[in-house]
Amino acid sequence: MSMDEHIETRAIHAGQEPDEETGALMTPIYANSTYEQDGPGDHRGYEYSRTGNPTRTDLEANLAALENGSYGRAFSSGMGAINTVCNLLDAGDHVVTGDDVYGGTHRIFTQVYEKYDLEFTFVDTTDHAAVADAMQANTELLWVETPTNPLMRVNDIEALAALAHEHDALCAVDNTFATPYLQRPLEFGADIVSHSLTKYLGGHSDVVGGALITDDEALDADIGFYQNSVGATPSPFDCFLVLRGTKTLPVRMDRHCENARALAEWLEGHASVDRVYYPGLESHPTHEIATTQMDDFGGMLSFDLDATLEEASTVVSETEVFTLAESLGGVESLIEQPAAMTHAAIPPEEREAIGLSDGLIRASVGIEHVDDLIADLDAAFTAAGVH
Incomplete structure (x- = not known):
């Protein structure tokens, strides 16, 4: 080949x-x-x-x-x-x-x-x-x-x-x-x-x-x-x-990217979200280098909620389409709280120093219909009282 x-x-x-x-x-x-x-x-x-x-x-x-x-x-x-x-x-x-x-x-x-x-x-x-x-x-x-x-x-x-x-x-x-x-x-x-x-x-x-x-x-x-x-x-x-x-990597990644971009834009406009971390957004500090180095911006994003640790934990626990789980990259959407899960091995003071807050939520955006993903997060926000 x-x-x-x-x-x-x-x-x-x-x-x-x-x-x-x-x-x-x-x-x-x-x-x-x-x-x-x-x-x-x-x-x-x-x-x-x-x-x-x-x-x-x-x-x-x-x-x-x-x-x-x-x-x-x-x-x-x-x-x-x-x-x-x-x-x-x-x-x-x-x-x-x-x-x-x-x-x-x-x-x-x-x-x-x-x-x-x-x-x-x-x-x-x-x-x-x-x-x-x-x-x-x-x-x-x-x-x-x-x-x-x-x-x-x-x-x-x-x-x-x-x-x-x-x-x-x-x-x-x-x-x-x-x-x-x-x-x-x-x-x-x-x-x-x-x-x-x-x-x-x-x-x-x-x-x-x-x-x-x-x-x-x-x-x-x-x-x-x-x-x-x-x-x-x-x-x-x-x-x-x-x-x-x-x-099937190429066809899956096309949908991952499409869904993540739409979800990132919705989150960026949400009143309870302080910041969205997604390289495809022009607001992202490294967006410019991403445009020169990447062919698209991927299916991963994170966001900081204007919420307490408990409220953020409730959000990731209340989703139904997103599954509360570690790992990423599967066809199904996953959601997690890095400070309590994937990054718990990093000392709290080091996490805070780099901006990895207790309220940070990470999403692996799958290939479901994006409207269902948005509705699921919206319902979880409501259940956590962060609307």
Whole structure:
């Protein structure tokens, strides 16, 4: 499959050919742990499924093609992928990252890897001077989310990648919220792209997975070494589910974006909403860079209610079309309160410092009819007494 093909075509065909023996159109689920060898050490490309599995191979090729990358590696979770990036570092290395990264990323950085003598500095990555000031002689990685979770800040990948490279550091970008349909960080100079496949790429809230994509052969070899050595690899069935999901990524994302944009505009005009965080709104502080870097603005948004913690909790508990749940990126709409759920691992004082209030609500806008989504939130506001 040529990179000249449009992404809608690559999503369906890249990495996937009909089975040579049977003509089966879909990639088979190779439920094997081991493979026959023709002689000692003489195998046919596969020897043990932690090291490699044909279903996973097809998924990895598909993901690499979607990102316009050369190499892809799949993992059993998004955190397994992030852990593998940390494995690339040595004791004494320093990492610069965003101050509103996903709570699980913050947790693995501070509560897992700091005790192995890795140092992390959290800054507002939209402030390039702050990023430059944070870089040190031992900085080996700049970890970027864009849009960020949950404040939806859009980071300038090209500028940040250049800044990282000035310091001989890698630039890794978590592209989970945008997906390769809307944004491809390798095209802007990033070294590694990270995904939680659990989200939009899987797309149906029925699988957990992660991925790392790169254009650098040596870097991919290092990632592959840790993928095999640590063993956080997905099952063949999980790979099959994600492959099923990527086929419909473009059409799903079009509806996610359409619905989120309409909902964001409605929220922005609501008297009880203090602020809406959605890159597609002209009022969003990083809207301009979003227009140059993204093909559309995604299905994620957050908003601050002019309400107490209890009232905001009532809102997320009273919805009926939106489901109160963590995670995101499925066809169904989800709603949550980051301070009590996805970002509870971040200390309260740090949450407050970056603007992550107790009244902040995050929505993963699904592909239902947008009028039903608006009516559902409106009814929840009424039930919480915030009209």
